[in-house]
Amino acid sequence: AQTVTQSQPEMSVQEAETVTLSCTYDTSENNYYLFWYKQPPSRQMILVIRQEAYKQQNATENRFSVNFQKAAKSFSLKISDSQLGDTAMYFCAFMKHVKRGGADGLTFGKGTHLIIQP
Amino acid sequence: GAGVSQSPSNKVTEKGKDVELRCDPISGHTALYWYRQRLGQGLEFLIYFQGNSAPDKSGLPSDRFSAERTGESVSTLTIQRTQQEDSAVYLCASSQSASGTYEQYFGPGTRLTVT
Numbered sequence: 001a002q003t004v005t006q007s008q009p010e011m012s013v014q015e016a017e018t019v020t021l022s023c024t025y026d027t028s029e030n031n032y033y034l035f036w037y038k039q040p041p042s043r044q045m046i047l048v049i050r051q052e053a054y055k056q057q058n059a060t061e062n063r064f065s066v067n068f069q070k071a072a073k074s075f076s077l078k079i080s081d082s083q084l085g086d087t088a089m090y091f092c093a094f095m096k097h098v099k100r101g102g103a104d105g106l107t108f109g110k111g112t113h114l115i116i117q118p
Numbered sequence: 119g120a121g122v123s124q125s126p127s128n129k130v131t132e133k134g135k136d137v138e139l140r141c142d143p144i145s146g147h148t149a150l151y152w153y154r155q156r157l158g159q160g161l162e163f164l165i166y167f168q169g170n171s172a173p174d175k176s177g178l179p180s181d182r183f184s185a186e187r188t189g190e191s192v193s194t195l196t197i198q199r200t201q202q203e204d205s206a207v208y209l210c211a212s213s214q215s216a217s218g219t220y221e222q223y224f225g226p227g228t229r230l231t232v233t
Contacts, residue, residue, distance in 0.1 A: 043226055105174065
């Protein structure tokens with residue numbers, strides 16, 4: 001079984017600052033996928049960024065980037081030039097590798113509530 | 119449709135009653151998932167359906183919970199004899215697993231309150 005740990009229940013930064021959210025996980029799998037999801041007050045889960053474990057290069061999506069340390073089982077999310085609209089719950093999630101056409105449920109951390117102050 | 123839809127958006131029921139929650143996945147998505155999110159918590163995986171394969175029910179918390187899916191379309195999650203601890207937001211997601219990206223697209227959820 002996999003576990004995902006987010007050790008920061010809440011973080012608050014000023015608009016335009018850079019913030020890093022931490023995530024660690026435990027698994028015996030060698031191939032897997034990691035995700036960061038955002039959940040604003042509307043409750044809608046939105047995928048922020050995705051990382052395949054076999055890729056050494058860290059994923060980036062505009063202002064969002066990850067620091068993936070496979071040996072340390074760490075997957076932190078960095079948000080640059082933070083904006084008021086970034087205020088939300090952020091969830092780290094794990095999915096073990098499945099063959100093409102397969103599926104599996106996600107294992108989520110408990111989330112970090114990020115507040116961007118004006 | 120354009121996204122995953124769920125109904126109802128909110129449901130209040132009395133303890134002991136049965137409830138049915140509905141999910142309409144994105145058209146063409148072969149995989150469908152149900153999750154539960156208790157207040158202030160992360161999402162807990164409940165069950166998934168993938169094409170014609172037998173569903174993975176490993177996350178269902180008790181035999182009061184069951185789910186069905188008709189082909190590759192609508193799914194219903196049924197909770198029998200509801201208990202107060204069943205109060206949560208129930209989220210549905212779908213994915214096109216053949217794409218190899220494994221991204222799950224979520225619906226807006228159903229907030230269930232058991233009184």
